[in-house]
Amino acid sequence: MDNESLSSNSQFPKGKVCNCKYSKCLKLYCECFSSGEYCFDCNCNNCFNNSEHEETRSLRIKAILDRDPFAFRPKIPKAPDHLVVEPAAHFKGCNCKKTKCTKKYCECFNAKIPCSSICKCRNCKNTDIDKPKDKNNYTPPINEYFKTLAEPLVKKIEKYEEAFSEENSTLCEDSLAKITEIGSYEKFEEYFYAKILLMLNGLS
DNA sequence: GAGTTTGAAACT
DNA sequence: CAGTTTCAAACTC
Known part of the structure; x- marks a missing residue:
């Protein structure tokens, strides 16, 4: 988002x-x-x-x-078109009790993705077709995918730096306006993407 | 955490 | 196809 x-x-x-x-x-x-x-x-x-x-x-x-700072986060990470990846798991997972995750009431099933280890569903039948559901065997999306997710944060950091570095390193009205614009609804994104960046630093 | 509200999906 | 029921997420307390 x-x-x-x-x-x-x-x-x-x-x-x-x-x-x-x-x-x-x-x-x-x-x-x-x-x-x-x-x-x-x-x-x-x-x-x-x-x-x-x-x-x-x-x-x-x-x-x-x-x-909830993550309330507007997409429930399922969308992989960029140019990347071929396994379907990413639902961020929060589902909690289905009665439908065995076989109906569209289930957010995972509805998104055509198998339930993952973070789901709290009962009698789940929405497992990967080839691999039986293994709650200890969830594979996270590949690094490239995380990098793409992190791009907006990188751009935003550049904007911040630009705003602060302009003229005598003092804040002109324009800079303040920029910061206000940038900071409005997406503070939570900073946390989210920053986490991803930290993870990337450790991984790649 | 339990109970209520809500709108989509499923059913009749 | 309209009305009703079921369901799970979102929400409130």
């Missing part, structure tokens, strides 16, 4: 369409909101997930991020 998507002013169709009735599209139940997009051509009621309600929306995003 990037800053553009969370503060989106996208006016373009985006594939997903929600049908929220009660959440005003300001809770993570709403697929549009949870993916950082404005609602567009949706069938929702009383929608606040749009530019007209940006103030309310921003406050809501902030509250959610305060509670």
